[in-house]
Amino acid sequence: MNLGNNFKRIAIAAGTGFFALTLVSNAQATTVVPAGNRNAEQPTIPGASANRTKKMRTTYEAKYQKIYGLLKSDRGLRTKIKSAAAAYNIDPVHIAGAIIGEHTYNVDAYDQLQTYYVKAISYVKQGVSFSYKGESVSDFIKRPEFEKCAGLSDSYSLWTCRENIWDSKFRGKKVDGNAYPNNRFAAVFFQPFYAGQTFGLGQISPLTALQMSDMVNRVSGLPKLSADDGAQVYKTIMDPDLSLHYMAATIKHSITAYNKYADFDISKNPGITATLYNTGGADSRARALAAINAGKQNKQLPQENYYGWLVNSKIDDLKSLF
Numbered sequence: 001m002n003l004g005n006n007f008k009r010i011a012i013a014a015g016t017g018f019f020a021l022t023l024v025s026n027a028q029a030t031t032v033v034p035a036g037n038r039n040a041e042q043p044t045i046p047g048a049s050a051n052r053t054k055k056m057r058t059t060y061e062a063k064y065q066k067i068y069g070l071l072k073s074d075r076g077l078r079t080k081i082k083s084a085a086a087a088y089n090i091d092p093v094h095i096a097g098a099i100i101g102e103h104t105y106n107v108d109a110y111d112q113l114q115t116y117y118v119k120a121i122s123y124v125k126q127g128v129s130f131s132y133k134g135e136s137v138s139d140f141i142k143r144p145e146f147e148k149c150a151g152l153s154d155s156y157s158l159w160t161c162r163e164n165i166w167d168s169k170f171r172g173k174k175v176d177g178n179a180y181p182n183n184r185f186a187a188v189f190f191q192p193f194y195a196g197q198t199f200g201l202g203q204i205s206p207l208t209a210l211q212m213s214d215m216v217n218r219v220s221g222l223p224k225l226s227a228d229d230g231a232q233v234y235k236t237i238m239d240p241d242l243s244l245h246y247m248a249a250t251i252k253h254s255i256t257a258y259n260k261y262a263d264f265d266i267s268k269n270p271g272i273t274a275t276l277y278n279t280g281g282a283d284s285r286a287r288a289l290a291a292i293n294a295g296k297q298n299k300q301l302p303q304e305n306y307y308g309w310l311v312n313s314k315i316d317d318l319k320s321l322f
Contacts, residue, residue, distance in 0.1 A: 032265045033272060033301055036312055043306045049105045060104055064314070067103035071096060071321055077240065078321055084244040087219055088252040090267065093318045095202075095247050097270040097311035098277040100318065102203040105307055128230030130190050130206065132180075137189040137227050145169045155214040155224070156253065159207060160283070202247040204237040206230070208280070212249040220245040247277075254282035261286035262293070264302055271304040271312030278307040 045060075053060060071077060078092075085092035130137045141149075141162055149161035163185045169175065172182030181188055186207040210233065213225040222245060225233050236242045254276040258264045261283065266272040276282045293299040304312060311318070 030259060030263050030265050031299060031301075033269045035269055035315070037271060037309050038301060038303045039309060042309045042313075043304070045105065045306045052106070064100065064104045064310070067100055068314075068317060071099065080240060080244055082322060084220075084248040087245065088248040090248060090252055090255065091270070092322050093315070094251045094267075094270050094273045095244065096318050096321055097274040097308075098247055098251065099201060100314065101274045101278055101307040101311055104310060106203055128234050130227050130230050130233075132188050140189070145175075156211045159211045163207065200238040200243045201240045202237070202243045204243055204246050204250070206233045206237065208250060209233055209237050209246055212246050212253065215249045215253065216245050219249065251277060257282040258286045258289075258302065262290040262302075263299075264289070266302060269302075269304075269312070270315065270318070271308035272302045273308075274311040275302075275305045275308030278305065 053063065071081075081095050082092045085095055132140070146162055146165050149158055149165065152158040152161055166185040166188075170180045171185075173180055186205045190206040190210075210225055210227060216222050217224045222236075222242060223232075225236060227233075237246065251273050254273055255265075255267050258266045258272075264286075266276075276285065279285070289300065289302060
């Protein structure tokens with residue numbers, strides 16, 4: 001099967017010279033990123049994380065022990081993680097690592113998994129709309145600037161296109177007499193409760209959930225999400241039974257992107273997938289790394305950030321969960 005795909009790619013590229021050779025090389029030269037950290041010491045932790053932890057009167061180690069304790073004590077949660085990981089053909093340690101990183105550096109974990117289910121229902125009852133200054137995101141994306149995205153059918157490509165248009169045409173700019181914040185698309189339109197925050201066990205943003213909706217529908221059979229139904233989006237990212245599938249899909253997408261664009265197999269390094277879960281933008285980061293490595297025999301490997309570094313440093317703990 002793989003051999004047939006490679007020949008197909010070569011045939012498509014026939015007559016394009018150097019580009020054809022590049023495709024052949026990509027099909028044959030995928031580099032497996034080994035386990036472990038590339039950095040001897042943990043990269044700098046952002047000040048926002050440090051300030052948040054200080055305000056909570058706790059420490060990173062205490063937060064780590066709390067979320068790790070939840071994973072270790074809840075067999076049902078571990079079973080759900082393994083099931084979601086199996087659906088996307090990834091090691092469950094990748095999902096556990098992302099959960100560990102989010103709750104060590106971004107938020108504190110609830111003591112019981114049941115709390116997340118309760119929160120999920122509360123968001124449905126509150127009602128949610130994705131808007132900015134009274135304009136819904138569904139109306140906003142009807143502007144002519146977004147016309148280039150109209151032909152895209154896959155939810156990831158579609159919402160990523162819209163996010164890029166926001167960054168290039170609206171972010172920090174004045175358009176048609178309206179001034180727009182110099183902030184992320186997700187923070188401006190998709191977080192009506194606490195701007196800049198993500199939610200749930202996996203700390204997934206509503207925009208990420210919308211991006212991954214088609215993959216999750218295809219692989220897990222969950223209903224597709226719509227920006228017009230904010231309550232359902234929030235229930236999805238708060239309900240562990242649903243959000244774990246979105247976590248798995250996000251991680252799988254990162255692995256696929258690095259294989260496709262940068263010729264790296266990052267599936268053996270949970271610290272790298274955790275880093276990408278934390279930063280987002282796997283496609284653009286993979287392309288940027290590919291550009292750095294173009295024509296080089298000794299390739300620069302993907303590197304973990306502070307968040308991924310923790311995951312790799314705790315890998316024995318995480319593996320013991322499964």
